[in-house]
Amino acid sequence: EVQLVQSGAEVKKPGESLKISCKASGYSFTSSWIAWVRQMPGKGLEWMGIISPGDSDTRYSPSFEGQVTISVDKSISTAYLHWSSLKASDTAMYYCARRFSGSYSPGDFDNWGQGTLVTVSS
Amino acid sequence: QSALTQPASVSGSPGQSITISCTGTSTDVGRYKLVSWYQQHPGKAPKLMIYEVTKRPSGVSSRFSGSKSGNTASLTVSGLQAEDEADYYCCSYAGSSASVIFGGGTKLTVL
Numbered sequence: 121e122v123q124l125v126q127s128g129a130e131v132k133k134p135g136e137s138l139k140i141s142c143k144a145s146g147y148s149f150t151s152s153w154i155a156w157v158r159q160m161p162g163k164g165l166e167w168m169g170i171i172s173p174g175d176s177d178t179r180y181s182p183s184f185e186g187q188v189t190i191s192v193d194k195s196i197s198t199a200y201l202h203w204s205s206l207k208a209s210d211t212a213m214y215y216c217a218r219r220f221s222g223s224y225s226p227g228d229f230d231n232w233g234q235g236t237l238v239t240v241s242s
Numbered sequence: 243q244s245a246l247t248q249p250a251s252v253s254g255s256p257g258q259s260i261t262i263s264c265t266g267t268s269t270d271v272g273r274y275k276l277v278s279w280y281q282q283h284p285g286k287a288p289k290l291m292i293y294e295v296t297k298r299p300s301g302v303s304s305r306f307s308g309s310k311s312g313n314t315a316s317l318t319v320s321g322l323q324a325e326d327e328a329d330y331y332c333c334s335y336a337g338s339s340a341s342v343i344f345g346g347g348t349k350l351t352v353l
Contacts, residue, residue, distance in 0.1 A: 157288075163347075164245065164331060164344055164345065164346045164347040165280070165282075165288065165331050165333075165344040165347070166344060167333075167341060167342040167343065167344060169341075170341075179338070179341060180341070181341045181342070182341070215287055215288075217287075220290060220293065220299070222293070222297075222299070223276075223278070223293045223294055223297075224276060224294065224335075225274075225276035225278060225293065225294070225333075225335045225342070226335065226341065226342055227276070227278060227333045227334070227335055227341075227342035227344075228276075228278050228290060228293045228294075228333075229288075229290060230290055230299060232287035232288060232289075233287065234287060235287060
């Protein structure tokens with residue numbers, strides 16, 4: 121069974137750094153791209169970026185380029201989303217998702233993590 | 243890079259059909275046959291319901307169907323059931339520089 125298990129909820133202060141994780145199991149980690157999707161409180165979905173675990177080829181949404189860093193550690197089948205300096209506006213639920221191999225679109229995902237709630241408040 | 247436009251809400255009675263529209267531009271919805279639809283129940287992760295405009299992933303009910311005309315894509319849910327009550331998001335590929343964009347979401351209420 122394919123599973124994406126994300127790290128737990130975080131409460132941080134503005135200016136602090138943070139890295140959240142997404143551990144994959146049940147399939148070959150390097151065979152499928154992993155994306156991160158943001159959902160701000162009461163709002164819609166936003167595609168942040170996507171990474172190929174095999175070679176770390178990474179694509180970012182123009183809205184998130186330079187704001188976050190997506191990375192992977194193949195040895196432990198885990199993808200990461202990192203902020204160097206959080207802002208209050210980063211408060212949101214963050215989902216990781218596995219790209220659906222049956223589609224040509226990088227926006228189609230067949231498996232999702234449970235979400236990580238990040239709260240940034242002074 | 244603006245979000246795709248969806249109605250905020252739609253509603254229907256059990257057994258009826260509803261359609262949710264998703265309007266983009268000639269650089270996203272209108273250019274690519276790469277529109278998908280997600281269903282999201284409260285507190286849950288989204289679920290892929292339609293991909294590449296009309297295709298259904300394995301396990302998704304045939305009551306869900308998709309279409310596209312010009313810059314507007316549509317999701318139709320037929321034979322409405324109480325379990326269909328959820329938020330629905332469209333999603334389109336927008337080219338390598340603009341990547342992927344979602345719609346603002348539509349809340350479907352089953353009366």
